[in-house]
Amino acid sequence: GKSEDKNTLFSIASILSNLANAQPREKPSDEMKKLAEYAKHHIPEEDEKDGEKFYNNRRQKLMDSGVAPVLTLMAKHKSDSCRELIASVYLVLCENSDNRGKIVAAGGGKALIPLALEGTTVGKARASQALAKIAISINPEMAFPGQRCLEVVRPLIKLLHPDKKTIENYEALMALTNLASVDASVR
DSSP states (O other): OOOOOHHHHHHHHHHHHHHTTOSOOOOOOHHHHHHHHHTTOOOOOOOGGGSHHHHHHHHHHHHHTTHHHHHHHHTTOOOHHHHHHHHHHHHHHHTSHHHHHHHHHTTHHHHHHHHHHSSOHHHHHHHHHHHHHHHHHSOHHHHSTTTHHHHHHHHHHHTOOTTSOHHHHHHHHHHHHHHHTTOTTTO
16 A cells, blocks of 8 residues: 555555445346347356345455555555545445444545545545545544544535435535534534
8 A cells, every 4th residue: 555656556446446346337228138138249147246245245354454544545646547446445335334433543534535626526426425424423523623624515515416316415415414513613
């Protein structure tokens, strides 16, 4: 994680992303399956190890092995594609509420803010949603001490859009509500 080599960091980010199933998979439609069968094209079948039970287990093993401090170090990388992968890994690790405190303790709250403000559109959205998940379940004063509470507001507001998923809007509103409870300056 401390390496300055861009290729090494991108490779590590790709491995972590694949281990955690951080990239959403789109299933082909029935029409595409029928068309592929008609064209006698190979249709990849979903492996049982890509199921929810298995990737939740892999994600927990990643957290238990201490991946959170490594992600914090890697978040300083300047490559947008690498930062997008890191934001994706943070997001899937934050889905388990037990991991959020560990991520914050490892500096993830601080590392996610620049990821949510700079980079690709997908990377910024995923980092913002990870921030929202953290702000929902952890006291914002502890997760984002000092002025960082104010820095989290802008990425959360970007999640509030009719084109975004309903869960993104809901989590952003919950996080903003928790932030508003901190004090008058944050409100």
